[in-house]
Amino acid sequence: MAKIFCLADVCMVPIGTNSASVSDFVALIEAKIRASPLKSTLHSAGTTIEGPWDEVMGLIGEVHEYAHSKGIVRIQTDIRVGTRTDKHQTAQDKVDKVLKKLEEQK
Amino acid sequence: MAKIFCLADVCMVPIGTNSASVSDFVALIEAKIRASPLKSTLHSAGTTIEGPWDEVMGLIGEVHEYAHSKGIVRIQTDIRVGTRTDKHQTAQDKVDKVLKKLEEQK
Amino acid sequence: MAKIFCLADVCMVPIGTNSASVSDFVALIEAKIRASPLKSTLHSAGTTIEGPWDEVMGLIGEVHEYAHSKGIVRIQTDIRVGTRTDKHQTAQDKVDKVLKKLEEQK
Amino acid sequence: MAKIFCLADVCMVPIGTNSASVSDFVALIEAKIRASPLKSTLHSAGTTIEGPWDEVMGLIGEVHEYAHSKGIVRIQTDIRVGTRTDKHQTAQDKVDKVLKKLEEQK
Numbered sequence: 001m002a003k004i005f006c007l008a009d010v011c012m013v014p015i016g017t018n019s020a021s022v023s024d025f026v027a028l029i030e031a032k033i034r035a036s037p038l039k040s041t042l043h044s045a046g047t048t049i050e051g052p053w054d055e056v057m058g059l060i061g062e063v064h065e066y067a068h069s070k071g072i073v074r075i076q077t078d079i080r081v082g083t084r085t086d087k088h089q090t091a092q093d094k095v096d097k098v099l100k101k102l103e104e105q106k
Numbered sequence: 107m108a109k110i111f112c113l114a115d116v117c118m119v120p121i122g123t124n125s126a127s128v129s130d131f132v133a134l135i136e137a138k139i140r141a142s143p144l145k146s147t148l149h150s151a152g153t154t155i156e157g158p159w160d161e162v163m164g165l166i167g168e169v170h171e172y173a174h175s176k177g178i179v180r181i182q183t184d185i186r187v188g189t190r191t192d193k194h195q196t197a198q199d200k201v202d203k204v205l206k207k208l209e210e211q212k
Numbered sequence: 213m214a215k216i217f218c219l220a221d222v223c224m225v226p227i228g229t230n231s232a233s234v235s236d237f238v239a240l241i242e243a244k245i246r247a248s249p250l251k252s253t254l255h256s257a258g259t260t261i262e263g264p265w266d267e268v269m270g271l272i273g274e275v276h277e278y279a280h281s282k283g284i285v286r287i288q289t290d291i292r293v294g295t296r297t298d299k300h301q302t303a304q305d306k307v308d309k310v311l312k313k314l315e316e317q318k
Numbered sequence: 319m320a321k322i323f324c325l326a327d328v329c330m331v332p333i334g335t336n337s338a339s340v341s342d343f344v345a346l347i348e349a350k351i352r353a354s355p356l357k358s359t360l361h362s363a364g365t366t367i368e369g370p371w372d373e374v375m376g377l378i379g380e381v382h383e384y385a386h387s388k389g390i391v392r393i394q395t396d397i398r399v400g401t402r403t404d405k406h407q408t409a410q411d412k413v414d415k416v417l418k419k420l421e422e423q424k
Binding site: 007009011020023024026027030031034041042043044045046048078080084086091092094095097098099101102105 | 113115117126129130132133136137140147148149150151152154184186190192197198200201203204205207208211
């Protein structure tokens with residue numbers, strides 16, 4: 001069991017769906033992610049989920065199983081996940097810090 | 107040479123930088139990306155760049171070389187890149203479509 | 213909790229390590245992975261781990277926590293993970309099937 | 319244009335193919351990759367390609383375009399790509415170094 005706080009950015013792709021459109025699939029899994037108590041942020045290339053490792057990874061696995069139960073036979077997912085011990089940092093903190101530095105450069 | 111339009115979501119990590127903070131590095135590369143004519147969108151886990159394949163990938167390579175020239179010895183990057191032939195779709199189009207479907211589900 | 217069988221290909225990068233070499237880090241985490249009962253395969257861009265979702269993801273989280281306990285302050289990991297419901301397929305099965313088809317093409 | 323040497327590990331997924339099996343697709347693109355002069359290594363979660371940035375990324379783009387020409391409407395690819403300025407290192411060098419350190423730990 002791993003309890004460390006993590007930021008996990010998740011991009012899920014359904015395989016063998018007979019359509020090049022994935023928005024129905026993404027809406028399906030995004031609704032499932034939003035139904036969890038974990039904080040998440042949607043962007044055009046995935047969704048970032050924040051929380052303790054086991055809860056975040058458990059949620060992603062449950063979303064796989066949920067999509068399978070809805071008829072998706074195969075799913076390929078890319079997860080970028082970071083952990084650190086020097087400080088607590090949210091997804092929004094990361095963006096704010098970079099935007100502030102970009103502003104200072106001007 | 108590949109000219110197909112692509113959406114590329116890029117997460118760059120500097121290695122051997124002596125600090126667990128990467129915001130200076132991200133501000134450095136983000137400024138370089140924004141100086142290009144290609145459309146890009148920053149989020150907490152990367153930056154999405156849109157355009158013809160060779161221009162997008164060329165830009166990412168130039169950003170690597172630029173960061174090296176600024177003293178970063180090693181860089182590891184994750185790129186999620188998609189292409190399709192059925193229609194043209196921007197990063198914002200993708201988000202809008204999913205948000206609309208989420209709204210309709212309610 | 214998610215029990216579905218998965219193939220997870222893991223690429224871990226230490227941040228702020230003061231050295232561009234990551235082989236000590238990779239040997240550290242690879243030893244930890246190999247000490248688990250899960251099947252794994254090392255390649256030049258990561259390690260593929262096979263097993264039930266919670267065990268595989270739990271192991272990766274434990275490896276993060278283990279590396280932190282050894283002084284690595286920040287870790288960024290990319291995981292490519294696939295699940296399917298139509299059949300059971302190991303990492304070796306996937307390679308064998310592609311190699312066989314390549315052979316047949318000749 | 320970027321000329322720096324890189325190691326790029328590529329995982330391509332076809333979308334909307336009507337079948338959960340991707341081995342035909344992988345054999346198709348693997349044959350295309352092997353027809354190039356660049357060194358590559360297949361593993362269960364992708365293929366590692368080595369060479370100058372523009373040639374490697376150009377090849378991956380050409381493979382996308384080639385697969386589209388064969389009827390694949392949409393492709394989602396994950397690329398892990400690394401560059402460094404301190405030394406030249408091949409994919410095999412990376413594996414050998416880690417295996418040697420694992421051996422020394424025993």
